[in-house]
Amino acid sequence: MKPIWILARLTFHEAIRRRIVLVGLILGLLFLTVFSLGFGLVTAEVARDSVLRPEVLGRVMEKEMASFLLNAGLYAVAFLSVAMAALLGADSLAGEISSGAIQTVLTRPIRRADVVLGKWFGYAALLGLYLLLMAGGLLVSAYLQSGYLPPNLLNAFLLLFLEALLVMTLSLACSSAMPALATGGTVFGLYGLAFIGGWIEQIGSVFNNQTAVQVGVITSLLFPTEAIWRRAAFEMQTPLATILQMSPFTTRSVPSPLMVAYAVFYLLLALTIGIRIFQKRDI
Amino acid sequence: MTTAAIETHELRKVFGRHAAVEGLTLQVLPGEVFGFLGPNGAGKTTSIKMLLGLVAPTAGGATLLGAPIGHRPTLARVGFLPEHFRFQDWLTAAEFLKFHGQLLGLAGPALARRCKELLERVGLAPFHGQQLRTFSKGMLQRIGLAQALLNHPALVFLDEPTSGLDPVGRRLVRDVVRELREEGACVFLNSHLLSEIEITCDRVAFIRHGEVVRTLDLATLNQGQALVSIRAAGLTPELLAGLANWGWDIQANGEELTLTVESDAALPEINRYLVAQGAQVFALSPSRLSLEEIFIETIGKDGGL
Numbered sequence: 001m002k003p004i005w006i007l008a009r010l011t012f013h014e015a016i017r018r019r020i021v022l023v024g025l026i027l028g029l030l031f032l033t034v035f036s037l038g039f040g041l042v043t044a045e046v047a048r049d050s051v052l053r054p055e056v057l058g059r060v061m062e063k064e065m066a067s068f069l070l071n072a073g074l075y076a077v078a079f080l081s082v083a084m085a086a087l088l089g090a091d092s093l094a095g096e097i098s099s100g101a102i103q104t105v106l107t108r109p110i111r112r113a114d115v116v117l118g119k120w121f122g123y124a125a126l127l128g129l130y131l132l133l134m135a136g137g138l139l140v141s142a143y144l145q146s147g148y149l150p151p152n153l154l155n156a157f158l159l160l161f162l163e164a165l166l167v168m169t170l171s172l173a174c175s176s177a178m179p180a181l182a183t184g185g186t187v188f189g190l191y192g193l194a195f196i197g198g199w200i201e202q203i204g205s206v207f208n209n210q211t212a213v214q215v216g217v218i219t220s221l222l223f224p225t226e227a228i229w230r231r232a233a234f235e236m237q238t239p240l241a242t243i244l245q246m247s248p249f250t251t252r253s254v255p256s257p258l259m260v261a262y263a264v265f266y267l268l269l270a271l272t273i274g275i276r277i278f279q280k281r282d283i
Numbered sequence: 284m285t286t287a288a289i290e291t292h293e294l295r296k297v298f299g300r301h302a303a304v305e306g307l308t309l310q311v312l313p314g315e316v317f318g319f320l321g322p323n324g325a326g327k328t329t330s331i332k333m334l335l336g337l338v339a340p341t342a343g344g345a346t347l348l349g350a351p352i353g354h355r356p357t358l359a360r361v362g363f364l365p366e367h368f369r370f371q372d373w374l375t376a377a378e379f380l381k382f383h384g385q386l387l388g389l390a391g392p393a394l395a396r397r398c399k400e401l402l403e404r405v406g407l408a409p410f411h412g413q414q415l416r417t418f419s420k421g422m423l424q425r426i427g428l429a430q431a432l433l434n435h436p437a438l439v440f441l442d443e444p445t446s447g448l449d450p451v452g453r454r455l456v457r458d459v460v461r462e463l464r465e466e467g468a469c470v471f472l473n474s475h476l477l478s479e480i481e482i483t484c485d486r487v488a489f490i491r492h493g494e495v496v497r498t499l500d501l502a503t504l505n506q507g508q509a510l511v512s513i514r515a516a517g518l519t520p521e522l523l524a525g526l527a528n529w530g531w532d533i534q535a536n537g538e539e540l541t542l543t544v545e546s547d548a549a550l551p552e553i554n555r556y557l558v559a560q561g562a563q564v565f566a567l568s569p570s571r572l573s574l575e576e577i578f579i580e581t582i583g584k585d586g587g588l
Contacts, residue, residue, distance in 0.1 A: 006382070010371070014373060017374075018373050100369040101371050101372075103337060104365060106337060108359075108387060109355045109356055109359040109387070280339070282339060283332070283337040
C-alpha cells in the first residue's frame with residue numbers, strides 16, 4: 001500500500017478513535033430531530049391554512065415553505081461541516097509537530113507531501129460521509145413529511161462538499177506553518193469575513209448598490225466559502241423563489257460558475273502552498 | 284575501504300541569530316556504538332535531527348550509510364527513537380507498530396510476525412491491545428524502542444533513550460544496544476547519563492556549542508591511561524623535564540606532582556627514576572579518570588554555557 005493511503009487511513013481511524021465522529025454524529029442526530037420536528041409542525045400549519053385558499057395556491061405555498069425550511073436546515077448543516085473541517089485541519093499537522101509525534105513518521109522513507117495529502121484524503125472522506133449523512137437525513141425527513149425534493153441535488157451536494165473541503169484545506173495548510181489555535185482563529189476569521197461580505201453583497205444587490213456588491217465579491221475572493229454556499233442555495237431554489245426573491249435563503253446576486261472554478265483553484269493553491277511550507281520547515 | 288555509518292563535515296545550523304550547531308565534523312564507523320556527549324543545549328538533538336532530515340542544515344554536509352542526508356530510501360535502513368517518546372497515543376501498541384511497519388513497506392504475515400517478536404522483546408506483549416495514552420513513560424520508551432528496531436536497521440539513533448527511566452528500562456536499552464552491536468549495526472547514542480555511556484559505548488565525542496571538542500576511545504579509558512599523583516621532596520626542573528619519557532600533562536606545585544601516564548607499567552620506572560635522581564618519594568598513587576571527570580575537564584565546569 002502506498003504511504004499516502006496508509007496515512008489517509010490512519011487519519012480516518014484517528015477521527016473515529018478520538019470520538020470526533022461520535023460527537024459529530026450525536027449532535028447531528030439531535031439537529032436532525034429538531035429539524036424534523038420543526039419541519040413537521042410548520043408544514044402542518046401551512047396545510048391547515050391552505051384549506052381556506054384555492055387548492056393550487058395552497059400547494060404552491062406548501063412547496064415554498066418546504067424549500068425555505070430545507071434551505072435553512074442545509075445552511076446549518078453547511079456550518080456544522082465547516083466547523084468540523086476547521087477543527088480537524090487546525091490540529092492535524094500543528095498538533096503532531098508540537099507533540100513531536102510526527103518525528104518518527106517523517107523519519108520513515110516517505111515524502112513529506114504524502115503526510116499532508118494523506119491527511120487531506122482522510123479528512124475529505126470523513127467530511128464527505130458527514131455531509132452525506134446530515135444532508136441526506138434532512139432531505140429524507142423533508143421528503144417523507146411533504147413529498148418535496150429540491151432540484152439539482154447532486155450539484156448542490158457537491159458544492160456543499162466543496163465548501164467544507166475549502167475550509168479543511170486552508171486549515172490544514174495553515175497548520176503546516178502555525179500552531180493549532182492561530183490556525184483556527186485565522187480560518188474562522190476568514191470564514192466570518194466571507195459571511196459578512198456575502199450578506200453585504202446580497203443587501204447591496206437589493207438596493208442596486210454596486211460598491212456593496214463589490215465588497216462581497218472581494219471577500220469572496222479572499223475566501224470563497226459563502227459564495228459557494230450561495231451557489232448551492234441557488235441550485236436548489238424553486239423557480240418561484242427566484243422570481244420573488246423574498247426570503248433570506250433565496251439568492252439575488254448569484255455567484256457564477258467562474259466563482260466555483262476559482263474556489264477549486266483556491267483549494268489547490270492552498271494545498272500546494274501548505275505542502276511546500278511543510279516540506280521546508282524544521283520539525 | 285568501508286563506508287562510514289555517519290560522516291559529517293562542518294554541519295551547521297543557525298536558528299535566527301543563534302547558532303545551535305557551529306560546525307560538526309565527525310565520523311562514526313559501521314558496527315560502532317557511538318556516544319554523543321555534551322551539556323544541555325550543546326546542539327545534540329539538532330545534530331541528530333539534521334542527520335535524519337527533520338531539520339535542514341544551514342551549511343555543511345553529511346552522509347548516512349554512504350548516502351547524502353535527505354536521501355529517502357536510506358531511511359528504510361535507519362531507526363530512530365526521539366527524545367520525548369511522543370507518539371499517536373490513540374493507537375494501541377500493536378496498531379502503532381503495524382502502522383510504522385507499513386510505512387517501511389512491510390506487510391502481511393512478515394509484518395505481523397515482526398510486530399509480535401518486538402512486542403515480546405520489549406516486554407509489552409501483554410499490553411499489545413492497550414492504547415498508548417494509557418502507557419507509563421517507561422512503557423512508551425519500550426514501544427518507541429520497538430518501533431526503532433522494526434526494519435532491522437543498520438544504523439539506530441537513540442536520543443536520550445534512558446532519561447527519567449527506572450533501572451529495568453535502562454537495562455533493557457543496554458541489552459538492546461548490545462544485541463544491535465552483535466548484529467553489526469551502528470548505534471548513535473545521545474545522552475548525558477555518563478554511567479550509561481561508559482558501559483555501552485565504544486567511542487564517544489564531546490560536543491560543545493555543536494562542535495566536537497574531543498573524541499575518546501573508551502577501551503583505552505578502562506585499561507590504560509591513569510592520572511598519577513606523587514608527593515616527593517627535591518623535585519628539580521631538570522628532573523621534571525625527564526618525566527616526559529613516561530607521561531604528559533606534568534604539573535608540579537611544591538612537593539605535589541601530577542602527570543598522566545599511558546598505563547600502570549610506567550609506575551615502577553617512574554619511581555626508580557625519581558629515586559635515582561635524588562628525590563625523596565613519600566607517595567605515588569595512580570587513579571583512573573572517570574568519564575564524568577573527563578567530561579568536566581573537557582566541557583568545563585560552566586557546562587559549556
